[in-house]
Amino acid sequence: MEQRQQGLLEKEPLQEVDEDMVSEVDLNNTITEEEKEEMHNELTKLEEEIATLKQVLASKERRHSELKQRLGITTLSELKQNLSRGWTDVQSSTAYKKTSETLSTAGQKTSAAFSNIGTTISRKFGDMRNSPSFKSFEEKVESTVSNIKSKVGGSGSGGSFEDVLSSAAQASAQETPPTNPTQSTESTC
Structure with missing residues (x-):
């Protein structure tokens, strides 16, 4: 008999007899009929x-x-x-x-x-209003308005910035034409 044990894995292929033995094993036969x-x-x-x-x-x-x-x-x-x-x-x-x-x-x-x-x-606006730049701007506006008023024929009394704004608002309210067109035609006739 030839010694074939060279290690765990054999290098020779399976022979026909070995293949037949493997195919004859049936795994389902492990359960009995009972x-x-x-x-x-x-x-x-x-x-x-x-x-x-x-x-x-x-x-x-x-x-x-x-x-x-x-x-x-x-x-x-x-x-x-x-x-x-x-x-x-x-x-x-x-x-x-x-x-x-x-x-x-x-x-x-x-x-x-x-x-x-x-x-x-609010504080910043107050600071800005009290700043020299704003005071200078306010004075220039007041003098310009005073000059315009004196040239137009208004009183040259000057006044504060608020007074000038309120008088300008009153003047523009007085200059608005009447809303009813029949009143204007009747007055001209």
């Missing part, structure tokens, strides 16, 4: 139990539906109840409480910031 019959019986019992359980479940679902109908419980009322319960759960959660507190704090800080901005803008 075991197969027991398995078929168990399978049949399980299928019967499943069918029975389906019938019982269908019967219970019908009874459930009848009771809900007699009690006046509709799908809509159940949905409202579930939403109400869910909202209550959300409001009692720590995440909601923390978020609510954070938003409240942010709102207060934003309100304070806008208040500070308003105060700052």
Whole structure:
């Protein structure tokens, strides 16, 4: 006999006899006929139990539906109840409480910031009005208006910037033509 053991893997290919032996092994023969019959019986019992359980479940679902109908419980009322319960759960959660507190704090800080901005803008306008540049501009406008008034025939009394603006507004109100066209034609006739 020849020594063929050179390692774990043989380098020679399988021979016909070896291939025949491999094909003769049937993996399904590991279960006996008695075991197969027991398995078929168990399978049949399980299928019967499943069918029975389906019938019982269908019967219970019908009874459930009848009771809900007699009690006046509709799908809509159940949905409202579930939403109400869910909202209550959300409001009692720590995440909601923390978020609510954070938003409240942010709102207060934003309100304070806008208040500070308003105060700052107001102060800046006051500072600007008291600045030499604005005073110079105001004086130039007042002198220009005074010159125009004196040339047009108004009083040359000058006055403050506010007085000049109010008198200009009054003058423009007096110069507006009447809105009723029949009045203007009657006065000319």
